[in-house]
Amino acid sequence: MNGQLDIVFQILAITGPVFIMVIVGWCLKRFAIIDDAFISTASNLTYRITMPFLLFIGIVKADLNTALQPKLIVYFSLATILGCAVAWVWAIKRIPVADRGVYVQGAFRGNCGVVALALAVNQFGDYGLSIGSVLSGLVIILFNVLSTIVLSVYSSVFTFNFRSIIKELLQNPLIISVLIGLLVSYANLSPPTWFMVSGEYLASMTLPIALICIGGTLSLSALVSSGGAALSASLFKLVFIPVVFTVIGWLIGFEGRELGVLFLFLAAPTAAVSYVMAKAAGGDARFAANIIALSTALSIVTISAGLYGLTALRWV
Incomplete structure (x- = not known):
């Protein structure tokens, strides 16, 4: 019994700080301490400045052999592609045509850059930060390409344009920071101390602000109005994909x-950016928001349960 309690407390120490910050964000928005303008500005700051520094420093401070795990990257990419394909097949059979693109994106696109990275850092420290930084940066490419493909199939205003996708990826500050970090690490360069210290100041802001912004965007009305399709997409993202591909x-x-x-x-919940892409594609943005809200709320339970199972089985 004590052993099981120890595992529970260990899991709470990992997941608790992350989801508490999300709840804090919801409370701050609820009591009007922060508003949509703050969330928009803070999210932009995180995306363009603090997150790139976090990813860059995480890679530079780690051993390149630790940060760069080709086998893990390839496997995660294949799992994502297969997960997207299975969700698409399911959507063709169960989901109305107009909602299929939004459903599939919500069922496979995870919030890796914030929630998954924060949890990895909490559980594995510098190892989680270094390997998670590389993985976060590189999977953005895969997520963007797959999301654009699946949304364009069911959209009358959104078309798949390979050139525009490449241009967008080349301008993505997260991808740029990962590539620069890998080059600096590979060349065995040592950035000046003043630069690294300043960068660490900025990097330390990233996860708290990003998690608060996620909480600030959550809507109880979206949770209440979530239908069977939103629940299906959420369970696919939180249960089917992590269970199947973790076991494999x-x-x-x-x-x-x-x-x-x-x-x-x-196991990360659906990424908030899926709402932006669904809206740009002329899809049901409310449906996308419902998936994001529901998957984020349910992930508190599913991620904790998954970590408990992995720890009890002594797989991690």
Whole structure:
């Protein structure tokens, strides 16, 4: 019994700080301490400045052999593609045509850059930050391409344009920071101390602000109005994908910290950016918001339960 309680407390120490910050964000918005203007500005600051510094420093301070895990990156990419494909097949059979693109995106696109990275840092420290930084930056490419493809199929105003996607990715500050970090690490360069210290100041702001912004965007009305389709997409993202592909990952040889990071990135709730893309594609933005809100709320339970299972099985 004591052993089980120890595992529970260990899991709470990992997930508690992350989801408490999300709840704090919801409370601050609820009591009008922050507003939509603050969330928009803070989100932009995080995306363009503080998150790039966090990813860059996480890579530069780590051993390149630790930060860059090709096997893990390839497996996560394949799992994402397969997860997207299965969700698409399911949507064709169960979801109205107009909502299929939004449903599929919500069912596979995870919030890896904030929620998964924060959890990885809490559980694995510098190891989680370094490997999570690379994974966060590189999966953005995959998420953007797959989301654009699936949304364009069901949109009359949104078309798949390979050139525009490449241009957008080349201008993405998160991808740029990861590539620069890898180059600096590979060349064995040492940035000046003043630069690293200043960068760490900025990086330390990232996760608290980003998590508060996520909480500030949550809507209880969206949770209440979430229908069966939103619940289906959320469960697909939070249960089907992480359970299936974590187990397969263990069977093919992932274990310990690698398997833990893999699970956290697979189990992350639907990314908030899926709302922006759904709206741009002329899809049902309310439906996208419902998936985001519901998956974020449910992920408190599903991620904690998953970590408990992995710890009890001694897989991590």
